[in-house]
Amino acid sequence: MGQKNSKGLTKKELDRLKKETNFNQNELLKIYKKFIAENPNGMIKKQDFGKLTKQLGLRDEFFSELLFNNFDDDNNGYIDFSELCTVMNIIMKGSTDDKLEFIFKVYDLDGNGFLEKEELYQIVESIYKIASNSKFFDTKEEMLNYVDQCFEEADQDNDGKLSFDEFKTRAKNDPKFLTSLSPFQDN
Numbered sequence: 001m002g003q004k005n006s007k008g009l010t011k012k013e014l015d016r017l018k019k020e021t022n023f024n025q026n027e028l029l030k031i032y033k034k035f036i037a038e039n040p041n042g043m044i045k046k047q048d049f050g051k052l053t054k055q056l057g058l059r060d061e062f063f064s065e066l067l068f069n070n071f072d073d074d075n076n077g078y079i080d081f082s083e084l085c086t087v088m089n090i091i092m093k094g095s096t097d098d099k100l101e102f103i104f105k106v107y108d109l110d111g112n113g114f115l116e117k118e119e120l121y122q123i124v125e126s127i128y129k130i131a132s133n134s135k136f137f138d139t140k141e142e143m144l145n146y147v148d149q150c151f152e153e154a155d156q157d158n159d160g161k162l163s164f165d166e167f168k169t170r171a172k173n174d175p176k177f178l179t180s181l182s183p184f185q186d187n
């Protein structure tokens, strides 16, 4: 842990972020300016994050919490600027694979590196609660059946769990699969 300069972004941190993300210096400074204007103490609390995700169209607390935990890389209960940049980099500049990897990590609830069926059920059930997002399915049963079917098809080695490669292959070949797993209202 380097010394924390509460007044702003240190040159060292800026250089590191330039190296580790695809943002250039101007972009980083712009993001920082907005970040620090909204969060003068340099951190986003879980509560404020919930408000933010609501504005982005995420209507479910379960997902907001999942996302928060994935942003909060060092698990200290706050999202700092560097953590924010890491995720924004994936969302704004990442390849499809980067994005899929992020989604995979969010949905891997127990963090064991695989998606189990129970995890997908939990995700899908939460999505189903967000009524207007269930545009593909009339009933919850229909949705769960769809998950079952996807799961069987995606699980190529039949070990009862999806590796990242299995997940990626399925997601790339079937856009509906990803959309049906998305907690956001409009996509």
Ligand SMILES: [Ca+2]
Residues within 6 Å of the ligand: 071, 072, 073, 074, 075, 076, 077, 078, 079, 080, 083
């Ligand atoms: Ca943190």
Ligand SMILES: [Ca+2]
Residues within 6 Å of the ligand: 108, 109, 110, 111, 112, 113, 114, 115, 116, 119
């Ligand atoms: Ca898992």
Ligand SMILES: [Ca+2]
Residues within 6 Å of the ligand: 155, 156, 157, 158, 159, 160, 161, 162, 163, 166
């Ligand atoms: Ca498998």
